[in-house]
Amino acid sequence: MHLLPSFPRLALLATIPCLLASATDTPVPWPHGAPPSSDALSAAVSGAQELADRERSEEFLEAAEKGEDGEHIQLFQQDIDENNYGYGTLDRLFQFGDSFFGHEFRSEEGYGASPNPQLQRVHDGVYGGRDTFSCAACHSVGGPDGAGSETQNAFLFGDGEHASSANVRNAPAVLGLGFVQALGAEMTAVLQYQRDKALQEAAANGIPVSILLESKGISFGALIAHPDGTVDTDQVEGVDPDLVVKPFGWKGNVARLRRFAEDAARVHFGIQSDVLCEAYKLTPDTEKLGPGPEWFDPDNDGIYHELLEGIVTAAAVYMALLESPVMLPPHDPGLRDRWSHGSVVFDQIGCATCHRRSSEVSFSTWKELSDTTTGLPVTFNLVNDGEQPRSSLSVQLFSDLKRHEMGDALADAHDEPGAIPRGVFLTRPLWGLSESAPYLHAGRAATIPAAILDHGGEAQQSRDAFAALSPDDQADLHIFLLSLTREPKPRVAR
């Protein structure tokens, strides 16, 4: 064997004299400038230890008595409504949601549709597949509740067998989603109010009314309201004709966290919620849920109540209360200067047009309504309740929550159910970016510059502007984007 040549310049470099004293004394580049205080560290450690102790103890309980684990994901909506056993409190709901997120579903709980099913990584149409056993399994990058690696990609709407038949989706992190949900809901309310007002006006005056749709400073095109109550939505942009801003899913398909959690359990584990079964009772969607024949067991695996509504609520509350991503510039002053310049470049080349830096949430209170009961909603304050760190009402999301055409190169291989064209995606929020590699909907970009260069369509101009930048300017922008991250938190490995 011959040794292959590598780095021929090294001989030269090694002759450059060392300018520095021994590195052993250099300070740690703490992202916050200094190490955490002893108190902060104690608090973080004891919290992490407590969680690990509880999980370890539950592990043994489950070992001692099979099925013990399943009790942590048994929660009736009625018990939330009536706050029985304190189950309506935010702390308990967060715990239930956390248990759900980490729970590994098994056959006896309704996983799949047969005992000990093999995994099925390519989904079978809208019915889904069997990707793995838990939510946490595909949200492992960057910490708990994080993003998915490329290996954890989901293969949606396929033939159940061939990767090439499916649309590929990389799991995004589930952080800060309470704010995202609220932004979407508020934008929806404004757009629908504009529409309804136009309809009233059209009816009152007997002539069509044309309006520009706009919410939180973002334009969603125009619509025409007719006196007969119909609406012409041909000119509506970036949102469905129903004007519901749907901030979840790469293409922006889901508006509410509870629906997102419920659908994920269905398509990834074959776990069917009671709420879905209730809907099936009225209109059996056999393609999505299975042949029945019993409405309460659409996948016909003999397991009923695979996912109680209370857990759907808990999952929604949990995700809304998880930490928010943060911005942490480099430690080093020289790098920090470049970071500041990168931030300017971000605006200059037009990234911020769609990756809008921040949006204001108007109402800090969120009310999580149940689907099937009449109890009072679970109410919490987005800023004050939940895990630290939390966003302020000025949410540094780096997205307009609007759909855009991204060009042919990024387009999906296949059409999807629904009317969203292959090349159209929701502006991906960039907060938390550096801990969520790989990038883009299919995880095809290993690095941030690669992801930028893959942009096309409406982003073509910005992409080209990036490509035309000097390497230094590109690097500065890269530094800036790498500062969109998560708070470093010690936790017990699990």
Place this chain on the structure above:
Amino acid sequence: MKRPSFAALSLALAATAALALAACDNAEQINPIGVTSRASPAETLGVATTDLPADVKEQALLALEQDAYRREHRFLDAIGPGHLFRATRVDQAEIDQGLWLTDQLFQLGAQLFQQTFTSDVGFGGKDLPPMARFHHGRRGGPDARKCTACHWRGGPGGAGDAADNAYLDGDGDSQSSALARNPPPLHGAGWVELLGREMSEELWSLRDGASSFAQEKGYSVDIALSTKGVSFGTLTVHADGSIDTSKVVGVDADLTIKPFGWKGSFASIRDAVEDALLVHHGMESDYLVSTAGPERIGSHGGLDPDGDGVTSEISEGQVTALTVFLAMQETPQEVPPKQPDFVPRLAEGIAKFEAIGCAKCHVPSLAVRSPIFNLAGRDSTAVLAIDLAAEAAMPRLAPDLQTGTLKVRLFSDLKRHDVGKDLAEAREDRGVAGNLFLTRPLWGIARSRPYLHDAHAPTLEDAILLHGGEAQSARDAYAALTDAERGPIRIFLTSLTRARRMVVP
């Protein structure tokens, strides 16, 4: 721990200058033979350590510190693309000269384990799709850009989830064409290789002894093959020196124990690492480039057989660093439940585990003669000797206080067995029949869910009940127990875990 210099890099220098400084930085380190010149760009970045402070707060601080370095170096990689990868480019010649301490090699290996491979450094190949979830033959995917994409569960060097399964040797597109393999945890890998080496050597020596004997005496002899109390069938040696291996069981005809891979495909970490870099990332090592055939490395020939324009994608030194990192992985621990009433049930579980026959294959412990992990590059004349009992990552295996023996509590016999039709695959994998799998080591098993080679058992109990073949009677014995009787066995298995560790992120 060595701390890299940020003051230097703060000047936001061109990448080349930064490189020069990094090289100088390393040159100042002490090394065993007092030589102070290193030419390679390799640099320890402070992102990994073999330490595990007993104090949890200290552990957390250390983890935060490593995370701070990780973040800052990521910024540096943005201004000097390739900074992180270059920092792993250690030359085998420097290792051979003793210019790198074992602990530093561990750190370089850890950096490589976390490294994102991009096309700039050789990820993928011209003859490969950008990504392939299901592999195409032995050429592989690529299916991942870094080792940690699939080795994360349970902590550093951990296992992969079911979603992370690799799909080997398929047609490149369909799941059912490929062999599903769940990424196993890598803890204690050095001890596993040492056991395998010692067992192989013993089997070879039995064979060679019998061969001399048969030739000397002029008649055929049958010899029982057994090492460390594990039987591998019998070998017939004829007077003419020819060997009949038809009654050898659980190991290949070459009598080499191959403890890595679900079916026992690799004898050494080095072999396993090179194959993983190749099939998962399209990162071709110098050694494979010079020795492997086109079906594995591509057909473009020369120094760049995958035709992607990058040569020497993985140097011999890098393979060594990664091997050192894996060989020095921590040893799993047996941690009893805190619930006092469970403790007697744990003892009961251990007894039952043996009584119903699990321990026949999942042999609780194998003794290793020497903790010295000798490692040489393919062309090296020097051998790096790592004392795993003294240098491996914490917690590490220590000799028994009374007897001085090193007992590896592996729960495996490192032998292949028929595990029955429920687990069997329709075809062979690298010459190993579809129904044969290596006894999976159970140490650390509580941290490596889900279970079995294709991860289709979410719980230990599901995994037990899917056993068949040689394990049929043990499986049936378990199935015949009531849930209350099974509990202690499950408690025992749950006690097989890893040391608690604070990590960031």
